[in-house]
Amino acid sequence: GAGVQFWQLYDQAWDRKRMVVGGTCSTVGHAGFTLAGGYGDYSRMYGSGATNLVEAEVVLADGRIVIASACGPHADLFRAMRGGGGAFGLMTKATYKTYPMPIGKLGSAQGKIRGLQDGLARFLSWYAGVVRRGLSKHFGGQVVVGSWAGDAVALQLSYTGLTQHECSELFAELSQVTCKERERPWRPANAEEQPNGAEGWQATWEKGDAFAYHIGSAMRYFELHHAEDPAFAPAVARIAETSPKGLVLALNYALGHGSEMALANASDTTVHPQVYTAIGALKLEILQHEFVPTATTALEPAKATNFAALRAQLEAVVPGAGSYYHEGDYLTEAFQADFWGSSYAELAATKSRYDPRNVFTCHQCVGSENSPASCGRRLGGDADPVLV
Ligand SMILES: Cc1cc2nc3c(=O)[nH]c(=O)nc-3n(C[C@H](O)[C@H](O)[C@H](O)COP(=O)(O)OP(=O)(O)OC[C@H]3O[C@@H](n4cnc5c(N)ncnc54)[C@H](O)[C@@H]3O)c2cc1C
The missing domain is CATH 3.40.462.20 (Vanillyl-alcohol Oxidase; Chain A, domain 3)
Known part of the structure; x- marks a missing residue:
């Protein structure tokens, strides 16, 4: 659920001899990591935070609490939460895949x-x-x-x-x-x-x-x-x-x-x-x-x-190459294309369905192009590079 850091997950997983996909540094939070992609040392074998998210309990902008999964009425929300970041609702519980620990390998x-x-x-x-x-x-x-x-x-x-x-x-x-x-x-x-x-x-x-x-x-x-x-x-x-x-x-x-x-x-x-x-x-x-x-x-x-x-x-x-939201460039204004590429149109549509008033926003979050500048949406120009 919200607030869990990987050291907690790692210790629990090790007790059960299960492998989980997490970040390199154990103080990284599971929620933020998973919602925006989430990659670790074993991701090329076991996938990412996003591919391993099975179900999420989500508090929506209108106060409703829903369960999002690949099936059911909120499959669109679930897709958005598998990589789109935290702009769609608050994830209060997560079901996450684990794998047998590859002991000796x-x-x-x-x-x-x-x-x-x-x-x-x-x-x-x-x-x-x-x-x-x-x-x-x-x-x-x-x-x-x-x-x-x-x-x-x-x-x-x-x-x-x-x-x-x-x-x-x-x-x-x-x-x-x-x-x-x-x-x-x-x-x-x-x-x-x-x-x-x-x-x-x-x-x-x-x-x-x-x-x-x-x-x-x-x-x-x-x-x-x-x-x-x-x-x-x-x-x-x-x-x-x-x-x-x-x-x-x-x-x-x-x-x-x-x-x-x-x-x-x-x-x-x-x-x-x-x-x-x-x-x-x-x-x-x-x-x-x-x-x-x-x-x-x-x-x-x-x-x-x-x-x-x-x-x-x-x-x-690497002309035109994409980037990763969590490790990308804080100063880029082309964050939609850089971090999400062709996935952005779908994410923007889901955002407007679930959070039309942009309640959940942050710097370079999906939909933050609609936030007032005072929310940190825009950076100063090159001549005056001040973080706002
Ligand atoms: C030292 C360090 C090492 C890192 N290593 C890796 C790595 O190996 N691999 C990798 O992929 N990333 C890595 N990261 C990036 C990391 O994935 C992000 O910083 C991520 O946001 C951390 O998640 P958090 O829950 O701690 O974030 P927070 O700082 O708590 O939140 C960041 C954002 O995540 C969203 N969010 C957080 N919790 C929720 C929730 N419950 N519901 C909805 N939205 C939420 C919100 O948009 C929030 O603004 C690293 C970061 C650091 C600082």
Whole structure:
């Protein structure tokens, strides 16, 4: 239900030896995550928050409480809540799919491949091969290009549905990568020293990670043909070299060439359709403040200019590509097309049926183009980049 964070779900699921799809950081809330798509390390095998939502109890704008599911009178609402975000009503209860825990077939694949450009080219060539062989469903996680990885790419991947030995065989050509079986997919909430327990994440959030998510990430999907284009790796490497925080290749957020299980309900969701063809996303974290920003915190002009330049480079590498609402660009005004693509027309129609007075609104929410500017709908112009 509303307010549940993933550390709670993970502990409950582990007690029952069940797998659930959730975010990387255990303080992420299940409701917000699921309603807008929701992707994690095991999504390419088990699907997303949206594909795993089975039923929702929803308080509508007119005060009615309804049950939304794929069948019944509110099937349209249910589709909207499978990817359209929180603009359609308050979800007070959720029924969510779980799967048998793949005991002994779960772990991490980590290591550094030397050379920022060469390393990236080698990884992309490896990944494209894995996709072509129908094996990319086994992998999630991310690859850090530049930044703290230096003149290398750092693999921080997870695997599932393979033994450690099978994973190692697949990585044999990238000799610097080590596969290691893990007993459980998530650290317990009360993990010793808390590096990844709930408090561990909470502390990280309070120290700074949330700032980057708050205003400073831009993300675009990429497809298999990009990974196989010899010009792609050098272009992506150049962005990583220019970006103060490097660039991340996130395999999690795209389900293209994922398992049948992951794609089973794909056509009944309203996320950006490119989620189901892309094989990953290019992600930049751009702006940071030394303090917690508020709604009226002005952006520093130099950082805003840098942001615009990096975003333009990203768009040039994958022209017209979609993005993910929760990891996308807080400053984009084209949020409808960027985050939902061709799903937006349906979402807008459902919004006007269930919430014609726009009771549930937020920055870049579905229907927020109809909110007054004072609700944070519009951002200041380029010359005066102030968050309003
Ligand atoms: C540190 C960190 C790591 C993250 N990692 C991932 C990741 O791995 N994968 C991923 O997909 N995303 C990730 N995210 C993004 C995350 O999914 C979103 O921030 C999401 O909004 C979190 O959900 P919440 O319920 O905590 O949101 P809140 O901040 O509580 O709400 C955000 C929005 O969600 C909607 N909402 C929340 N609850 C309800 C409800 N009960 N009914 C209706 N609408 C509701 C509302 O529109 C609300 O404005 C991460 C975010 C952070 C900060």
